[in-house]
């Protein structure tokens with residue numbers, strides 16, 4: 001088990017390899033379809049994303065009516081592949097070093113990870129309760145005009161469990177597993 | 191028709207929704223524990239199964255949703271002759287609205303054209319209600335919450351399938367089912383459970399594939415050919431080594447249930463529904479006063 005703590009650095013990211021089990025502590029920003037579209041359309045991100053992480057997640061939040069503080073009800077990962085057309089641009093233009101999601105991403109993102117120094121972390125799909133517990137505070141929200149699940153939430157996490165499935169050296173566990181399973185499939189239906 | 195829903199029925203259905211969203215049925219928990227034990231120490235697969243198990247326990251303890259995608263709300267109602275389906279639908283919709291405001295269900299129903307969220311999980315087609323008349327006096331309500339990630343991994347094949355050289359026979363059926371498993375990889379939050387229907391038209395095929403998911407995982411298919419195929423699909427899928435979350439590993443499928451419908455001579459469909467590990471299904475028998483008298487899973 002590896003630990004990755006905020007502030008994140010290019011060096012720490014470059015050390016990670018496919019298959020590493022990592023506990024992430026520190027800051028992350030949620031961003032799903034609407035945020036990626038927003039950035040792709042040429043809008044500047046509301047915060048400096050240099051050396052930050054983007055989490056593909058549309059959380060369920062509750063706001064305390066008195067303190068106005070937000071609390072996470074459920075916050076598991078959403079399917080990442082929908083951001084495939086845009087993700088590499090966010091790496092190139094804004095210097096993110098981590099993408100967290102589920103289901104893996106494609107060649108464009110993998111090339112981007114290598115070129116710009118970024119890693120894809122696979123969270124455990126469906127583990128809403130465990131992941132919500134590891135999110136210790138909600139520190140800010142940006143782009144609320146996109147609607148709550150699509151907004152950019154700034155989260156504080158402790159020991160957020162992930163597996164590196166795409167690294168910054170061209171390695172992809174998804175490609176490996178797919179290749180192997182296809183080979184096995186060919187044998188099984190012979 | 192009287193437009194006030196039966197409050198006792200609403201309460202019972204609300205409880206059914208709460209339990210379904212927060213607690214996996216015993217047969218599912220059992221196979222998930224077995225899968226956890228089967229994975230090798232120190233692997234990504236073991237890690238994934240461990241977190242999945244922790245999540246199941248935590249959701250139960252907190253009475254919170256196991257997964258934030260509380261899915262399509264699918265009711266299957268088995269009722270005696272002369273049953274008033276309209277009144278039941280009214281109560282089911284009310285229970286769904288109440289469950290949404292209590293946070294048992296996420297606001298998950300969106301107008302397909304405008305993208306607007308109804309905010310209460312009710313709208314055309316939502317919740318999904320299926321009525322079946324049966325012998326006897328009992329009223330049985332079975333509920334399944336089926337998430338979008340796994341639903342997107344469903345597939346329907348029309349045999350013969352040239353690319354896979356799958357003919358209109360059981361060998362061909364096996365090929366296309368395994369193809370669906372390969373295509374899904376870990377994207378439907380595997381390890382998964384398959385519901386399969388052979389035959390029917392395109393619509394009935396998919397509906398039957400979901401009805402198959404209502405069967406207990408440890409039951410036995412009364413048709414020996416299908417029974418053998420179900421077992422074979424699980425063994426063969428696990429050889430694909432796609433593993434939990436698609437990380438690689440020993441467990442790709444936790445179960446497979448296959449049903450058969452007649453077909454037209456001109457068509458031969460195989461419809462596959464993929465269910466994620468967060469297999470939320472429960473059922474109750476309701477008594478004459480619409481109170482829960484028995485849990486079915």
Ligand code: SF4
Nearest residue numbers: 126257337339379466
């Ligand atoms: S596929 Fe299942 S476990 Fe995964 S996010 Fe959807 S509902 Fe949750």
